[in-house]
Amino acid sequence: MDADDVDFAHTDQASRRRREKARALARFAWDRGITGAELLDMRDDRLRKLARAAGTNPPSTRETWTAAAELIDEKDRWAAQHHGDPRAVRPHTDEKIMWVKPPIAPWS
Template sequence: MDSGDVDFAHTDEAARKRRDKAVGLARYVWDRGIGGPELLALPDDRLRKLARAAGANPPSTRETWSVVAEMLDEKSRWAAVHPDDPRAVPAHADEKIMWVKPPLPPWPSR
């Protein structure tokens, strides 16, 4: 790439927009009680649906989702230190099962 070519995905403006989108997604995801590792384990189709439910255009790469996961981890650490703060409790944790399915118990052996 010569000096006249600009990689728009890695400009300061793109980084700012990616962070702004990540903040909105992180708020929505946090309120559903989804943690960073759980988020990153979701398949792409579920991530797209999650972004749309949050009112955002789905990120085109996993880079934004990685930033969201980091924010969720940071919020979880903060919540652990501030358990009595109402912001430390996800407001819609009952909706988590819509996005993250609990593992199925194994069938009993006979």
């Protein structure tokens, strides 16, 4: 394989950076009470804003968001098993509404 055939998006370095970015995104979202499913349901413009708020450039592929959602789900499972551990506490759940709007109840 010569230099013209290299897929830079799938090198070891690119994979490492994608994992690091996914970790940062997952940490930011998890701290705010955002679930993996809620993250994946967000529109692209919302995801870009979330990435910037997390202090990272928005990912160029959905692959990174999917990895972040999986990390959130993993942390949720861990937190459920270690509810007494201070690391299982989400410190910024009051900010969730800034990212995920609750469903509007219909008029009765």
